[in-house]
Amino acid sequence: xxxxxxxxxxxxxxxxxxxxxxxxxxxxxxxxxxxxxxxxxxx
Amino acid sequence: xxxxxxxxxxxxxxxxxxxxxxxxxxxxxxxxxxxxxxxxxxxxxxxxxxxxxxxxxxxxxxxxxxxxxxxxxxxxxxxxxxxxxxxxxxxxxxxxxxxxxxxxxxxxxxxxxxxxxxxxxxxxxxxxxxxxxxxxxxxxxxxxxxxxxxxxxxxxxxxxxxxxxxxxxxxxxxxxxxxxxxxxxxxxxxxxxxxxxxxxxxxxxxxxxxxxxxxxxxxxxxxxxxxxxxxxxxxxxxxxxxxxxxxxxxxxxxxxxxxxxxxxxxxxxxxxxxxxxxxxxxxxxxxxxxxxxxxxxxxxxxxxxxxxxxxxxxxxxxxxxxxxxxxxxxxxxxxxxxxxxxxxxxxxxxxxxxxxxxxxxxx
Numbered sequence: 001x002x003x004x005x006x007x008x009x010x011x012x013x014x015x016x017x018x019x020x021x022x023x024x025x026x027x028x029x030x031x032x033x034x035x036x037x038x039x040x041x042x043x
Numbered sequence: 044x045x046x047x048x049x050x051x052x053x054x055x056x057x058x059x060x061x062x063x064x065x066x067x068x069x070x071x072x073x074x075x076x077x078x079x080x081x082x083x084x085x086x087x088x089x090x091x092x093x094x095x096x097x098x099x100x101x102x103x104x105x106x107x108x109x110x111x112x113x114x115x116x117x118x119x120x121x122x123x124x125x126x127x128x129x130x131x132x133x134x135x136x137x138x139x140x141x142x143x144x145x146x147x148x149x150x151x152x153x154x155x156x157x158x159x160x161x162x163x164x165x166x167x168x169x170x171x172x173x174x175x176x177x178x179x180x181x182x183x184x185x186x187x188x189x190x191x192x193x194x195x196x197x198x199x200x201x202x203x204x205x206x207x208x209x210x211x212x213x214x215x216x217x218x219x220x221x222x223x224x225x226x227x228x229x230x231x232x233x234x235x236x237x238x239x240x241x242x243x244x245x246x247x248x249x250x251x252x253x254x255x256x257x258x259x260x261x262x263x264x265x266x267x268x269x270x271x272x273x274x275x276x277x278x279x280x281x282x283x284x285x286x287x288x289x290x291x292x293x294x295x296x297x298x299x300x301x302x303x304x305x306x307x308x309x310x311x312x313x314x315x316x317x318x319x320x321x322x323x324x325x326x327x328x329x330x331x332x333x334x335x336x337x338x339x340x341x342x343x344x345x346x347x348x349x350x351x352x353x354x355x356x357x358x359x360x361x362x363x364x365x366x367x368x369x370x371x372x373x374x375x376x377x378x379x380x381x382x383x384x385x386x387x388x389x390x391x392x393x394x395x396x397x398x399x400x401x402x403x404x405x406x
Contacts, residue, residue, distance in 0.1 A: 018136060018322075019136060019320060019325075021133060022133055022136035022137045022139075022322045022325060023321065023322060023325030023328070026137055026140030027140075027325065027329070029346070030144070030329055030332065030346060033349075034337060034342060040344065040345040040348065041348055041349065041352065043348040043352060
C-alpha cells in the first residue's frame with residue numbers, strides 16, 4: 001500500500017498542485033484567525 | 044518490486060478524484076488521528092486513576108501511527124478510501140505552512156542558515172556514499188541514483204521528482220520508494236530511543252531528525268515522537284533540506300542525459316522552479332507575518348493548534364501507507380545499501396549536530 005498511496009498523492013500533486021492548495025489554505029486560515037472570524041480551536 | 048498493487052504510469056493518467064470521492068479517505072485519516080488523541084487521553088486518565096498499575100504513557104503521535112498501521116495491514120485501505128487517504132500529503136504541507144507562525148524570522152535565518160550548511164555537508168556525503176555502496180553491491184546504476192537522491196534530499200518526493208528526469212525502470216522506482224519507506228519506518232523506532240539515550244535537547248534532536256530522516260512525514264513524526272519542540276525543529280531543518288531538491292535532481296538529469304540515457308533539460312531555471320517545493324514559500328510567508336507582529340500571542344497559539352490538527356491526519360497517513368509486507372519483500376541488496384548508507388548518514392549528522400552545539404554554532 002505504501003507506494004500506491006505515494007503515487008496517487010504525487011499524481012494529485014501534479015494535477016492540482018498540492019503545494020499551492022496548502023499555501024492558499026494556510027494563508028486563508030491565518031487571515032480568518034487574524035481578523036477573529038475563526039475562533040481558537042483547542043488541541 | 045514485490046507489490047503488484049503499485050499504480051503504473053498508465054493508470055496514474057486518470058482524472059483527479061472529485062471532492063466527494065475524497066471524503067471517505069479524509070474521514071478515515073481524521074478518524075484514526077482523533078482516535079489516537081482520545082486514546083492518549085484515556086491512558087492518561089487511567090494512569091491518574093490507577094497510579095500503582097503499569098499503564099504505558101503513549102503520545103497520540105505514536106498511537107495514530109500504530110492505529111493506521113493496524114488498519115492498513117489488517118483490513119487494508121480499500122479503493123474507496125485511497126484518494127482521500129492520499130491527501131495526507133496536503134495536510135502535512137498545510138501543517139508546515141501554519142507552523143511557520145511559531146518561528147520568528149531570525150530563528151528561521153539562524154537555524155535555517157546553519158541547517159543549510161549542515162545539509163550541504165550531508166548532501167555531499169550521502170550522495171557519494173550511496174553511489175559507492177550501489178557500485179559495491181552491483182545495483183542497477185539508475186536504482187543507485189534514485190536511492191542516492193531519496194536518501195540525500197526528501198525521500199519519496201525526490202524520487203518521484205527524479206523519475207521524470209532520469210527515466211529509470213519502473214521497478215527501480217518502486218524498489219527505491221519501498222527501501223526509503225522501510226528506512227523511514229526504522230527511523231521512527233530507533234531515533235527517539237537514541238535521542239533519549241544521549242539525553243539530547245529538543246532542538247538538537249529535532250535538527251538531527253530533520254537532517255537524517257528522508258521523508259518529510261517521517262522526519263516530522265520522528266521529531267514529534269521526541270517532543271513537540273523537536274517536531275518543530277525537525278520541520279525547519281527538513282524544509283531547508285527539501286529546498287535543494289531541484290539542484291540535485293537537475294544534476295542527475297544532466298548526468299544521465301549526457302550519457303544519452305535520459306531526455307535533455309532545455310530550461311534549467313524553469314526546471315529548478317518546477318521541482319522547488321513551493322509550500323516552503325507559505326511557511327516563510329507566515330513566519331514573516333508572525334515576525335512583523337501581524338498576529339497576537341493568542342492568535343499564534345490558535346495557528347499552532349490548527350497546525351497540530353493538520354498534522355493529525357498526516358500521522359495517521361504515515362501508518363496507513365506503511366505496508367509491513369512491502370518492507371520485507373523488496374529484495375535484500377537495495378535494503379542493505381539503504382541501511383548501510385542511512386546508518387552512516389545518521390552517525391555523521393549526529394556528529395555534525397553535536398559539533399555545532401558544542402562549538403556554539405547553534406544555540
